Amino acid sequence: MRTFAIGDIHGGLKALIQLLNKMEIKDEDRLIFMGDYVDGWSESAQTIQFLIELSQKINCIFIKGNHDVWCENWLRGEHVPPVWYIHGGKETMDSYAGFSEDKKKKHLAFFESMPLYYIDSENRLFIHAGFTSMHGVEKEVFKENFYFDRTLWEMALTMDNRIEKDSALYPNRLKHYSEIFIGHTPTINFNVNVPMQAANIWNIDTGAAFTGKLSGMNIDTKVFFQSDNLPALYPNEKGRNKN
Template identity: 60%
Template sequence: MSGNTFVIGDIHGGLKALQQLMDRMQPKENDVLVFLGDYVDGWSEAAMLIDYLMYLDTAYRCIFIKGNHDAWCEEWLRGMQPDDKWLFSGGQATINSYQSFSAKQKRTHLMFFNRMRNYHIDERNRLFIHAGYTSIHGPAQEHHESNYWWDRTLWEMAVAMDKTIPKDSMLFPKRLRHFHEIYVGHTPTLNYNEMMPMQGYNVWNVDTGAAYYGKLSGMNVDTKEVFQSEPVQSFYPNEKGRN
């Protein structure tokens, strides 16, 4: 018997917030947990968070989407010099969190990052992706892999749309026609002075600013019930996150 599907927004090293969110969601063994990426860079427990995600992968049916911060961290774990933009964007906190981790543990994490998906489409034609895509033919036809991690135009288009435009109209964006629903992170809803997940036509944004002063959010995509942690900063009072 199939269970519910939960989608979890950007975490940014907030291990304690994710643990609280899991307690509040109370998923069952046959539920699916889809994580939208950006697991690292922000709060101080990035490496420990990856350990916890790998544990969850043994207890539930988990799908891990790769975000732009994860792509940076993956390069570093592979032995590349850390990107200056990454260090400025929370990467230094992630590197610091790995100080007590052995080379073997880092290799195990690298394999985990390697297994992350750029996007996932479920049996109900719902797309889960970190940021977006630009091709009018859908993500499978995207020419630049980085758009899966960086694109904001999909969300910006959806949230600004005239909601009276019917789906069969010539004016309806072709990018949105491919899927029943689309779930994204990457762009904090705090940018819109909103602390809850937001909907723009058939696109849901579940990044509620856990990297900053917001909360970590999870949503039951079948019922649209939203679960949230306390503000992530409250778990790390002596830290600044990505502020």
């Protein structure tokens, strides 16, 4: 069985289909999606429908991202915050125009079933953004950090790569897991268009919401695959405002 971690899709269904074809996904493979399935390109609702159907054929784990929380709240009938509306929410709402109330309820249930993190049998953590507790995710007080925190990745980026994991200088937050896989903070913010590693963290979000590509990485071999740049797949659209 191969296991792939897949970065933030942001409504780019064309990129997802292209990526899955490049990875030559088999029935026995497992896909771990890092969150943010909606908000950005024009096919958010269609992406959710595709993922629901995909999960009926193959083993999938869908981590919840901050944009998924906003969409879930809207589908539940809650207030639409301006920050969501201007950062992809409008496009997501528009993408649901042709969907029945019954399908919207099924999508809501899909969002509600998403875990905030996943730890596999080899103690690898999969989480959308990060966490702040030095005792690990189980001790996190503010669950919003799981899909909003950027300090975990920022800390890893500043580390001297000569520091060994058993050193007293190695951050306690990172010692709890053999590896950590995240999305949320696009690597293109650092002028990198492929997955990035810092300490024992792998960042799989390569900027599909903006000018980048959608990426999928084999978590064992670290071989990765990528779609085309999203603006090339959606030439008549702008994508999402950067946030």
